[in-house]
Amino acid sequence: MTRRLLASNLRRLLNPATTPTPKPFPPTSHQNILSQSHLFSWQLQPHRNLFFSTYKLSMGQFIAQSRNTLPMGRLLTRGARLLSFSLQRRGSLGQIRSSMRGFWSYRIMTPDGMVWFLIGANIVVFALWGFADPSFMRKHFMISLDNFKSGRLHTLITNAFSHSAPDHLFANMIGLYFFGQSIAELFGPKFLLMLYLGGALSGSIFFLIDRAFLVPSNRGYRGWDNSRVPALGASAAVNAIILLEVFLFPKRLIYLYMLIPVPAALIGAAYIATDLWRVHKGRDHVSGAAHLGGAFVAALVWARVRRRI
Numbered sequence: 001m002t003r004r005l006l007a008s009n010l011r012r013l014l015n016p017a018t019t020p021t022p023k024p025f026p027p028t029s030h031q032n033i034l035s036q037s038h039l040f041s042w043q044l045q046p047h048r049n050l051f052f053s054t055y056k057l058s059m060g061q062f063i064a065q066s067r068n069t070l071p072m073g074r075l076l077t078r079g080a081r082l083l084s085f086s087l088q089r090r091g092s093l094g095q096i097r098s099s100m101r102g103f104w105s106y107r108i109m110t111p112d113g114m115v116w117f118l119i120g121a122n123i124v125v126f127a128l129w130g131f132a133d134p135s136f137m138r139k140h141f142m143i144s145l146d147n148f149k150s151g152r153l154h155t156l157i158t159n160a161f162s163h164s165a166p167d168h169l170f171a172n173m174i175g176l177y178f179f180g181q182s183i184a185e186l187f188g189p190k191f192l193l194m195l196y197l198g199g200a201l202s203g204s205i206f207f208l209i210d211r212a213f214l215v216p217s218n219r220g221y222r223g224w225d226n227s228r229v230p231a232l233g234a235s236a237a238v239n240a241i242i243l244l245e246v247f248l249f250p251k252r253l254i255y256l257y258m259l260i261p262v263p264a265a266l267i268g269a270a271y272i273a274t275d276l277w278r279v280h281k282g283r284d285h286v287s288g289a290a291h292l293g294g295a296f297v298a299a300l301v302w303a304r305v306r307r308r309i
Helices: 002-014 033-044 050-054 059-066 071-108 111-131 134-140 145-149 155-161 166-187 189-214 235-248 264-281 288-308
Strands: 253-256 260-263
Touching (some): 235 264, 235 288, 253 264
């Protein structure tokens, strides 16, 4: 008996091809998806390590096997589709962002592009005055002590893009067009934008100081409290741009009303003297204090540029 058993085992070792390969038991419905993939891969590659052969399955085969076995397979399929759609959507959004950055870099960030960008912003806000709620515009696009005390600090900048009268808008945009292009070509479009915003902010601060401390808080003949009158306009920002040009090139000729040639130094002196008179007078529909705020920024920038020369 022992010899037969030894002979039988010896034949099995010498002829492994004749040895029947045990078939795996079919998976039950309660087995998880990972165990089924183990069995499937083991049948394909019976002579390899079980753990190593499991990872030979692709994700498509893995989902295809699991699609008809358990609800988890269908969930995985749906999740993979949603993930693919999400990645495609993110890719399209990334293309939109990159195109917007390209438009800003190659269209707006040029001397002409920045000037027209600022002019366009002013025109858009001017159009809002035609159909928007007037109380909304007064709260968000005019500078005043009431707005400042109410915490609407954004009006320190937004008022510099706001005009309610077409002649006011036209005069400021003419100055911005001619002098803004010169400044942008000298120092770059980003410099022009920063100078515009700096002049706007400084003009708003000078205006608030003037209304809070210099203008008497009394009521005029129409019952208005002069210290609480709001203001709007790009005059302070444009004044900073014009006076910086004047400070840099005082001997350059500027054609007054596009006809009369006048040295830039005389134009700058007349601007500053007129605004000082308006502040001294105290009652005027044009804020000399806001204009002087723009002149202050121009003087600071000119002094800094002069140090580098």
